[in-house]
Amino acid sequence: MTGQVATRESYGKALLALGESRNDVVVLDADLSGSTKTKAFSQQYPERFFNMGVAEANMIGTASGLASTGLTVFASSFAMFAVGKAFEQVRQEIALPIANVKICASHAGLTTGEDGASHQVLEDLAIMRVLPNMRVIVPADGRETEAAIAAVAASEGPAYVRLSRMKTPVFLPDDYEFEFGKIPVLRDGSDITLAACGVCVHPALEAAEMLATEGIQARVLNVACIKPLDEATLIAASRDTGAIVTVEEHQRRGGMGSAVAEVIAEQAPCHVRRLGMDDRFGESGDGAELLAHFGLDAPSIAQAARETLALKQKGR
Amino acid sequence: MSDTEAAPAPANTTRNTPTMTPDFDKLAVTAKELRRDVLTMLHASASGHPGGSLGMTDVFTTLYFGGHMNVDPKNPAWEDRDRFVLSNGHICPILYAILAKLEFFPHSELITLRKLGSNLQGHPDTHFTKGVDACTGSLGNGVSVGLGMALGARIAKKDYRVYVGSSDGESQEGQVWEMASAAAHYKVDNLTVLIDRNGIQIDGFTKDVMDQGDLAAKYAAFGWHVQEVDGHDMKAVHAALEKAKTVRGQPQMICCHTLLGKGVSYMENVPKWHGVAPSDDELKQALSELAD
Numbered sequence: 056m057t058g059q060v061a062t063r064e065s066y067g068k069a070l071l072a073l074g075e076s077r078n079d080v081v082v083l084d085a086d087l088s089g090s091t092k093t094k095a096f097s098q099q100y101p102e103r104f105f106n107m108g109v110a111e112a113n114m115i116g117t118a119s120g121l122a123s124t125g126l127t128v129f130a131s132s133f134a135m136f137a138v139g140k141a142f143e144q145v146r147q148e149i150a151l152p153i154a155n156v157k158i159c160a161s162h163a164g165l166t167t168g169e170d171g172a173s174h175q176v177l178e179d180l181a182i183m184r185v186l187p188n189m190r191v192i193v194p195a196d197g198r199e200t201e202a203a204i205a206a207v208a209a210s211e212g213p214a215y216v217r218l219s220r221m222k223t224p225v226f227l228p229d230d231y232e233f234e235f236g237k238i239p240v241l242r243d244g245s246d247i248t249l250a251a252c253g254v255c256v257h258p259a260l261e262a263a264e265m266l267a268t269e270g271i272q273a274r275v276l277n278v279a280c281i282k283p284l285d286e287a288t289l290i291a292a293s294r295d296t297g298a299i300v301t302v303e304e305h306q307r308r309g310g311m312g313s314a315v316a317e318v319i320a321e322q323a324p325c326h327v328r329r330l331g332m333d334d335r336f337g338e339s340g341d342g343a344e345l346l347a348h349f350g351l352d353a354p355s356i357a358q359a360a361r362e363t364l365a366l367k368q369k370g371r
Numbered sequence: 372m373s374d375t376e377a378a379p380a381p382a383n384t385t386r387n388t389p390t391m392t393p394d395f396d397k398l399a400v401t402a403k404e405l406r407r408d409v410l411t412m413l414h415a416s417a418s419g420h421p422g423g424s425l426g427m428t429d430v431f432t433t434l435y436f437g438g439h440m441n442v443d444p445k446n447p448a449w450e451d452r453d454r455f456v457l458s459n460g461h462i463c464p465i466l467y468a469i470l471a472k473l474e475f476f477p478h479s480e481l482i483t484l485r486k487l488g489s490n491l492q493g494h495p496d497t498h499f500t501k502g503v504d505a506c507t508g509s510l511g512n513g514v515s516v517g518l519g520m521a522l523g524a525r526i527a528k529k530d531y532r533v534y535v536g537s538s539d540g541e542s543q544e545g546q547v548w549e550m551a552s553a554a555a556h557y558k559v560d561n562l563t564v565l566i567d568r569n570g571i572q573i574d575g576f577t578k579d580v581m582d583q584g585d586l587a588a589k590y591a592a593f594g595w596h597v598q599e600v601d602g603h604d605m606k607a608v609h610a611a612l613e614k615a616k617t618v619r620g621q622p623q624m625i626c627c628h629t630l631l632g633k634g635v636s637y638m639e640n641v642p643k644w645h646g647v648a649p650s651d652d653e654l655k656q657a658l659s660e661l662a663d
């Protein structure tokens with residue numbers, strides 16, 4: 056482990072590097088450049104940055120127009136507003152025309168914390184993954200964020216990258232590589248699979264360690280790339296372990312867990328338990344406290360794994 | 372600035388009843404007390420938005436304690452109450468401080484702001500807080516909710532008024548102007564929007580981030596009755612609120628020229644204080660500057 060960093064900070068760093076290496080990269084923000092960390096880019100490359108003010112729908116439409124002129128456009132705001140305020144513009148002007156726009160949005164999920172329900176978007180993965188042509192990525196740590204931003208910049212077309220406000224451990228290895236449509240196996244195991252994304256990946260690894268002390272070997276998958284989804288790795292996990300617990304700071308309905316369940320139900324049925332928000336909104340509080348409160352911390356994940364394993368063993 | 376001939380008031384209205392002249396010295400004392408509450412709450416939560424909260428304290432103090440808001444803390448859901456929608460929801464600390472002083476909930480709850488389990492959420496939420504009329508926080512939305520409440524009064528044949536807090540940053544949202552044209556189209560005259568025109572938003576001064584030009588003229592062009600006031604001159608704010616009540620056939624906008632962070636020397640007009648909580652030392656200094 057090498058310290059704690061919020062994935063939004065790594066995004067800011069990755070943008071700076073892109074600004075240097077590619078002069079076709081343009082960045083838009085909606086009065087949140089300090090929070091989304093596009094500010095450093097705006098200061099370094101002011102001619103390639105537009106602050107669009109508190110006007111997300113216009114920002115996304117403008118991003119599409121800029122992309123049509125051959126530019127690679129990054130558009131940032133809080134995930135709630137980039138996805139929520141501008142959904143229709145994202146659908147009609149980014150996904151439909153296959154515009155080269157990367158929507159990189161921070162402050163997603165419960166770990167947005169004190170701002171409360173209005174800002175803690177828990178629906179964005181569901182909304183974005185149903186859009187044709189839209190790739191959906193949730194980096195697990197700062198290192199993966201930098202790799203994922205480089206990858207989306209290097210490949211044409213739309214992408215949604217979900218970033219977090221809260222500082223979390225940087226735990227992936229130095230030589231970690233991000234690949235579209237690939238689910239890295241972070242830990243092997245044959246009793247149960249823990250499939251997590253974003254800030255929930257590290258707690259899933261911790262849960263696997265707790266389970267190991269009880270003799271339960273959990274496989275841990277980092278589902279950072281929700282779309283395109285690596286079906287082969289999921290099917291193998293189902294066949295090898297017979298039980299899957301998914302973990303995300305998102306509604307249970309429609310998110311990463313649902314994406315996994317769709318594949319498993321059709322192609323390799325096994326016990327699936329989806330952890331997430333159970334059809335309710337979040338509330339104000341400290342990010343880490345909220346994860347624990349809503350059953351998404353390591354002890355809660357371990358407990359869900361024990362329960363799911365028991366079901367599997369009963370053969371039900 | 373536009374001003375229209377007052378049409379005859381509908382029968383049975385109390386809308387036009389002039390409010391008793393408030394005791395402005397007392398209002399000033401109340402405003403100071405509320406500013407101290409705001410700072411103490413934000414310090415306790417270690418996050419939140421002091422700038423706009425302190426900037427709009429004098430306007431909202433005049434609204435709630437100057438006899439304009441017809442509400443009943445014992446019956447927060449009273450059908451005939453005047454509504455208040457804080458569309459720039461991030462400045463809710465001042466709303467919470469006001470609601471506590473009116474005894475919608477115990478004053479002791481203020482320091483639970485933004486903590487897990489608190490009734491005082493980071494942005495206004497009707498499920499949690501008595502006296503809060505709308506869920507806001509996503510800029511642009513609340514103004515439309517206010518419009519709907521005002522139209523609802525027409526259907527229910529009630530004479531309550533709807534006040535909406537908004538801001539220059541929020542005015543960048545297209546939805547604000549969709550609301551503005553609809554309110555004028557439907558001649559919604561029980562709706563008053565109070566804009567915090569402090570010239571600051573998150574990323575800096577509004578003229579640098581996304582210039583709003585002459586907001587008053589824009590609203591006037593949309594067909595609204597518009598007044599501009601010094602948002603720290605409570606007599607002027609009171610007079611503007613009184614005037615707004617007499618307008619018939621037009622929605623009203625009061626453009627409140629304020630100073631972000633008003634009352635705390637190191638915060639005044641400094642964009643950073645849009646959304647940072649004061650430290651121990653900063654709180655101490657602020658409270659001493661705001662001592663009675």
Ligand SMILES: Cc1ncc(C[n+]2csc(CCOP(=O)(O)OP(=O)(O)O)c2C)c(N)n1
Nearest residue numbers: 086423508509510538539540571572573645
């Ligand atoms: C739709 C939406 N976009 C972005 C934000 C984040 N945000 C919160 S306050 C703010 C600036 C608003 O400007 P203003 O109300 O003028 O700020 P103040 O005067 O209070 O400093 C922004 C962009 C939000 N709450 N809602």
